Amino acid sequence: MKHLTRLLGAAAIAAGSLGSVPAFAEGGTLVIGSTQVPRHLNGAVQSGIATAVPSTQIFASPLRYDENWEPQPYLAESWEVSDDGLSVTLNLVQNATFHDGEPVTSEDVAFSIMTTKENHPFQSMFAPVETIETPDAHTAVIKLSQPHPALLLALSPALAPVIPKHIFGDGQDVKSHPANAAPVGSGPFMLDEFTAGEAIILKKNPNFFIDGRPKLDEIIIRIVQDPSALLIAMENGEADIYPFMAGSQEIKRLEKSDHLTITDEGYAAVGPINWLAFNTKSEKLSDVRVRQAIAYATDRDFITNALHRGVSTQQRGPIIESSPFFDDTIEAYDVDLDKANALMAEAGFADGMELTIDFIPGPREQQQSVAEYLKSQLKKIGIDLTVRAAPDFPTWAGRVGGHDFELTMDVVFNWGDPVIGVHRTYLCSNIRQGVIWSNTQSYCNEEVDEILNAAAIEQDADKRKELYSRFQQIIAQDVPIYFVNATPYHTAYDNRLMNPPKGIWGTMHPMDRLEWSE
Known part of the structure; x- marks a missing residue:
């Protein structure tokens, strides 16, 4: 706890005592405010914002991506894809070492990818x-x-640490390995x-390759579960970056601070729904008519315009509407209470x-407010x-990952390519007890599996789009999920920061280029 003497613990923040804390020293320290509590810090076996932000600073990955969606060297200084698309050769840098001094080799890359394949929620990735x-130490x-x-994109920092x-590789279960913390x-x-529920402190790697x-x-990642306290911290200069900010009041309030920049850049690859x-x-809920009734009873327009004050855009299907794969002809389930009541009667x-309905604690406007609206609407x-x-x-994730729920609000990312972020929610094979952001709905349709498996390997863009259109039409009829809105993520950051995290992965990307201007 040696560094926490100059930090504010979660309990103090919740009590509203921000004013008693001295300003942080500038120069070499960046303070990120987060409302998300990570279960652990190993992004190879855990998805989500809370883990990805620190994980991408601690672990390097084979590739990284620029602002134009182009892969760039990272641990792999170069790579080649075979003409038949059935092999990818990674040529690794020769000077990379782990923080304990051990060299990074092709064996580590192979072990990591296979471990991620076996344990990560994104089974299709x-x-x-x-x-x-691994023909030699620097070739995989x-x-x-x-x-x-989608393979090269899957080798990004947030997905392939x-x-x-x-x-x-010591034989312990990697999902519960003590090294995850x-x-x-x-x-x-x-x-x-790493003080659970309070702060994650990261220091410079003096031997970075x-x-x-x-x-x-x-x-320093300060975990502030009270969003209003985090707003005060940003306004007072006690925090420097507030990423994944989605509340309309938060966005509009921080826009008034002259020392802050507010941007929606940095989420292009996220596709948050x-x-x-x-x-x-x-x-x-096993009867599709009940699910359809709930969909017809929910007023998406009211949620986005009234509850979200117009900062959210409506979302009608499983693929983010900004994607070229989105099919705008799918059933939108515009509110129709007569049809909803008739379906309830038909279903008995x-x-x-x-x-019951659960929701993710923290982002009240996107989660709790919608849940409370549904209580009255339904x-x-x-x-x-x-x-x-x-x-x-973690409590919410345990319930939903353990399938101990009936309805739940959720925020799920497309992760750039449907193969990575969409397939996982609908494949029968990805119904995995205890794994959050897998197929926690326990939805299974063999025709959907066939379509998604075909789309995963289709090289022709037009044919791939057609496959995803068929998939979206089926999901619209089966309604394992009612899609509400694209989450309006914004980042607030101190104007003095140079190279702020505005690339396609935002703060879920190494911040090795970020620095203070004074």
């Missing part, structure tokens, strides 16, 4: 990877069972302290039913809805 050959050859258009085999990577920053980087001496998920194995629930079709709060993110 590396599904075609059959083997990884990824062998595929079929072409994989290279973890040390000599630590994580004290990770050793080869990224620009090293873990100094890219000369002259990182620019900062230290990154705010949605209402159904547990299709629930006895009450003319006298109504009781349901009464119009005879549903008595109980809103079930969770004290923190």
